[in-house]
Amino acid sequence: MSPRKLKSGFFSGLSGFAALLIIFALGVILTDAIRGGWSKLSWEFFSGAPTDGMTAGGIFPAIWGTTILTLMMTVAVMPVGVLTAIYLHEYAPAKSRVAAVVRVAVQNLAGVPSIVFGLFGLGFFIHFIGENMDKALGGELKYGQPGLLWAALTLAVLTLPVVIVATEEALRAVPGDLRNASLALGATRSQTLWKVVLPGATPGILTGAILAVSRGAGEVAPILLTGAAYFLPDLPNTLNSQFMHLGYHTYVLATQSPDVEATRPLLYGTVVVLLMLTFTLNFVAVILRSRTRSRANA
């Protein structure tokens, strides 16, 4: 074989091997988690609370906490993210300084390590806003401590770039022909936005919401400092309650257990539930996105 052919073969082999590594990594994670945790998946596991110092029982409080937290995060992040994207794509002038600064901010926000968001949440939401709210409300300690609301808002800031980028992409995918058709029929810009652009962009915006949810549901670092609890006998019932969380629970089971052997199946089971949750959400996002594409090409 000529040296040139050899070189070419070497590189194609190398790149193929690199690609296979991805499948290998995913395969190992999945098989390991499922093999270790499958036997634990039962109704009791899904519906019960941890017992015996976390060495037995279920993970319902963590599932519940994750769900509520993620819902609140979504309610907070969607309006802000979608409105920001609408401003950037529909209203900002082509060479707007403000839009350029917002875009740079969004990109940088996406690159901030998640533990820094946790610190930000602690400093800004809890110590600044929360403590001042308490002062204004009469000095009783209510909001100046970690809780659901602050954790949800911290995650909302973390997932804001995902929503903004996805929404902008969805708005961009609405054909200019349709906007022109609407404007030429005497529609105002806002009528065109509400009746043509947003309906056309909805699947893409939903994709952004789901990607944000699947990212937010799995994050642990930001909520460590802003509201997640090691163990709670009660489910959260107010905005400032602390809560249990699947991701944090995984960390707790892996590192804080008094009986490692007894805890291991629980740990694996928790991981399987967390993976199922995020995979399902990602899968829905993929389906929605492919439907948006086929509609845009129709």
Place this chain on the structure above:
Amino acid sequence: MSAAIDLEPGPTTRPKMQATNLSMFYGDKVAVKGLTLDIGEKQVLALIGPSGCGKSTFLRSLNRMNELIPDSKHTGDVLLDGKSIYDRGIDVVELRRRVGMVFQKSNPFPKSIFENVAYGLRIAGMNNRSELAGRVEKSLQQGALWDEVKDRLEDSALALSGGQQQRLCIARALAIEPEVVLMDEPASALDPLSTAKIEDLISELKARYTIVIVTHNMQQAARVSDLTAFFFMGEMVEVGPTALMFTTPTNKRTEDYVTGKFG
């Protein structure tokens, strides 16, 4: 040559729209240069000329759709019924309701056939279902599409054929009862049969509407229009009765173009 032929290059009816010394720019580039032209009421004016000659830009200046393109500017003026459409006090939404537009590529909304035609009426505040239904039917009949779609008004407009979609877009433009209809190569993407239908339609519409049509197809201009204007490199070289433009054009460049020597 018979003396009966009217060599006067102006329209024979009252002008509905007038361009006076109109120039259009994209950034520094001149797209239309110093154009003065009357568009007669209830006449069909065809704009012909090679690609990039400014005819589509001129068309879009008539309902201010050109303003949607960044960096576009104009000098001179366009009048509708003697009033400037670029005046500060002019509501562009109102203008576009009076001067409708049909685009080159059919662009129905991803909604039902009914909702496509009703769109312009709904955004103007018409909500009464029976009133809407009456207007939709009338518009689809004017668009020569009613018989083909009357049993499936709730179907998606995207399920129609290309020719039907374009007639739907014409019906949609007619639904808001404009006075002028601008058509930007409305049949260029269609098969000959659909093209013939659109051309028949234009001939019928001219009884009620003033029509300006951009076309690349000489025969089409000859078949549907009363007046033809020839554009070249951003200037209007010549305008006159269509019959004359295609038989005895006064300008050499017009003659070369209509006889197919370039273009």
